[in-house]
Amino acid sequence: MTPTSPLRGMAVVRRVVGVAAVVAFGVWLAGPRPGGQAGVNHADGPAVLYELSFPEPEHRWMQVEVTAGGLPAEPLSMRMSTASPGRYARHEFAKNVFEVRAFDGNGNELDPVRSKMARWDVAGHDGTVRFTYKVFGDRVDGTYLGIDGTHAHLNMPASLMWGVGIERRPATVRFEPPAGRDWRVATQLYPSDDPLTFTAPNLQYLLDSPAELSAFMERSFTVADPANPDHAPTFRVALHHDGTDAELDRFAGDVERIVTEMVTVFGEFPSFETGRYTFIADYLPTASGDAMEHRNSTVLSSPGALRTRHTRLLGAVSHEFFHVWNVERIRPRSLEPFDFEDVNPSGELWLAEGFTNYYGALILQRAGLADLENTLARFVSAIDTVRLGPGRQFRSAVDMSRLAPFTDAASALDRTNWGNFFISYYTWGETLGLGLDLLLRVRGATDEDEAARKVTLDDYMQLLWQRFGRAGGAVPGVVERPYTQADANAALAELTGDQVFADDFFDRYVDGHDVIDYAPLFERAGLVLRPRAPGQTWLGSPSLSFGRGGGRLTTPVGFGSPLHDAGVERDDVLVSLDGRPLSSERRLEAVLGDLSAGARVSLVYSRRGEMLTTQLTVEADPTLELVSAEQLGRRPTPAQQRFRDEWLGSKAGL
Numbered sequence: 001m002t003p004t005s006p007l008r009g010m011a012v013v014r015r016v017v018g019v020a021a022v023v024a025f026g027v028w029l030a031g032p033r034p035g036g037q038a039g040v041n042h043a044d045g046p047a048v049l050y051e052l053s054f055p056e057p058e059h060r061w062m063q064v065e066v067t068a069g070g071l072p073a074e075p076l077s078m079r080m081s082t083a084s085p086g087r088y089a090r091h092e093f094a095k096n097v098f099e100v101r102a103f104d105g106n107g108n109e110l111d112p113v114r115s116k117m118a119r120w121d122v123a124g125h126d127g128t129v130r131f132t133y134k135v136f137g138d139r140v141d142g143t144y145l146g147i148d149g150t151h152a153h154l155n156m157p158a159s160l161m162w163g164v165g166i167e168r169r170p171a172t173v174r175f176e177p178p179a180g181r182d183w184r185v186a187t188q189l190y191p192s193d194d195p196l197t198f199t200a201p202n203l204q205y206l207l208d209s210p211a212e213l214s215a216f217m218e219r220s221f222t223v224a225d226p227a228n229p230d231h232a233p234t235f236r237v238a239l240h241h242d243g244t245d246a247e248l249d250r251f252a253g254d255v256e257r258i259v260t261e262m263v264t265v266f267g268e269f270p271s272f273e274t275g276r277y278t279f280i281a282d283y284l285p286t287a288s289g290d291a292m293e294h295r296n297s298t299v300l301s302s303p304g305a306l307r308t309r310h311t312r313l314l315g316a317v318s319h320e321f322f323h324v325w326n327v328e329r330i331r332p333r334s335l336e337p338f339d340f341e342d343v344n345p346s347g348e349l350w351l352a353e354g355f356t357n358y359y360g361a362l363i364l365q366r367a368g369l370a371d372l373e374n375t376l377a378r379f380v381s382a383i384d385t386v387r388l389g390p391g392r393q394f395r396s397a398v399d400m401s402r403l404a405p406f407t408d409a410a411s412a413l414d415r416t417n418w419g420n421f422f423i424s425y426y427t428w429g430e431t432l433g434l435g436l437d438l439l440l441r442v443r444g445a446t447d448e449d450e451a452a453r454k455v456t457l458d459d460y461m462q463l464l465w466q467r468f469g470r471a472g473g474a475v476p477g478v479v480e481r482p483y484t485q486a487d488a489n490a491a492l493a494e495l496t497g498d499q500v501f502a503d504d505f506f507d508r509y510v511d512g513h514d515v516i517d518y519a520p521l522f523e524r525a526g527l528v529l530r531p532r533a534p535g536q537t538w539l540g541s542p543s544l545s546f547g548r549g550g551g552r553l554t555t556p557v558g559f560g561s562p563l564h565d566a567g568v569e570r571d572d573v574l575v576s577l578d579g580r581p582l583s584s585e586r587r588l589e590a591v592l593g594d595l596s597a598g599a600r601v602s603l604v605y606s607r608r609g610e611m612l613t614t615q616l617t618v619e620a621d622p623t624l625e626l627v628s629a630e631q632l633g634r635r636p637t638p639a640q641q642r643f644r645d646e647w648l649g650s651k652a653g654l
């Protein structure tokens, strides 16, 4: 974090004047809605006004005017973010900014100096600065800015510049759609009487508030809070797509099922700052696949359509909505306060993203939106990725989490070797969530006082919610009580009343390199974990592109795989195995099908035009499958059926 981080100042203020700030903000909310220079927050200075317009949407740029008054005499330093909450790599949003100008309160033009790549300093003002720029954006997803004739899709760090020293001030945002277009706004920003004017209590909230301006379709519904019947937040689905109303009806109905099922995990909804939560979905051929969580909204984007991808798109809904609790409010200290000018490495993403991934799948299953076979296939695929991932030997789930700035939508010009160095914290964390859930359930079931001691991962998430998420924050958009890994470990010990169990889990599976022994856990649910292809041999699942000369290795070979130990590497072309030419994937499979594990055979390959021969030992295919007793023609025992129902059955009565 840099000394000029906007949020460092905010954190200090929160501690010192937390309550006063809330009162001041409450007054501001209750008073006249801010417009122009109105809406003074006495604690923090006048609101910063953002005016966004789209004079030539077909050319994909936005005009931004930022007006800040009541400034001290020193130069105002304006910044473009280089990080976006929920996106862990560094992004150079400033590269798309052009035609930067600045004026004082009397309209006199000033001379902004670009002192760093994402920083413009404005000196010589009269206490007011009107800072204007254009910003280009042609990517529709959860990270960037995308503008065209049909919409403006804004992720705020990619769109809005902000002033150092005025981060705690509220902001007013006015959207001016292009002439003749009936664009409306979907956002978590606070609404006002004017449908195109919104406010944010501070910069933190502003930058966390994406917006979609378009003629989107819309549905909304309410879901009663299980803990408080008087609390029924509104959920809004704003959909920009090429499809039909009927597709939206079905989608919104399934989103409601997800929301209804998911809240049972935590027992209650948070108090959404504006009383509602917004799903912003852009399912368009021009969109890129992405999904990004925010405090009171999420952005979902895909080039796929509801017509063909309905179920897959619901997976992203389920994952992102779990973030309402886990990450947006149950938040690692490593991500709070968020630094918009640097990467935010976090060792807890196995929990923040990985457990969210597990629940994303689990809730679809519980809500009746996924079939068991697919859910089991997904779980075993995650388990295999971790079991067989070479990176597990020298990095832990915590280490992998900290690599996010290199791997989460990060770009590299040079070749990388992530297949060997990295296992996604989404995947590893998913297997830890799954494993911990089953370990807890088995543990409870074998205990003498079964009913009293039985706890599940739902109970663990609920405890984390009570301890860390529920308190909320005195400053909207800021998490008051973020957690550390030690906190998560202590909570597990508290939940189970078993410090040894908790320490063992963290030592072996979170900080260590062990893989949970899943087979006996699944067996309790009448599920069988077994070799996927008994008797089949493999070379280490290489990525091969077959051509006339054989199969070219297109990615680095896996450490420790038969190919690796035979000394071949990316770009080598596999010509023949055991004397038989490898002209296609099918030929390779046929050769492997005729060999048995442990067979030592000759491999001919070409490297940069030179023909080479080596000896290779084929191994048994180590991949697993997870099947239900029913698939094997058996019936689960009543105990297995009960275990499975308690784990995978709806808690919301769906």
Ligand SMILES: [Zn+2]
Residues within 6 Å of the ligand: 293, 319, 320, 323, 353, 356
């Ligand atoms: Zn996520």
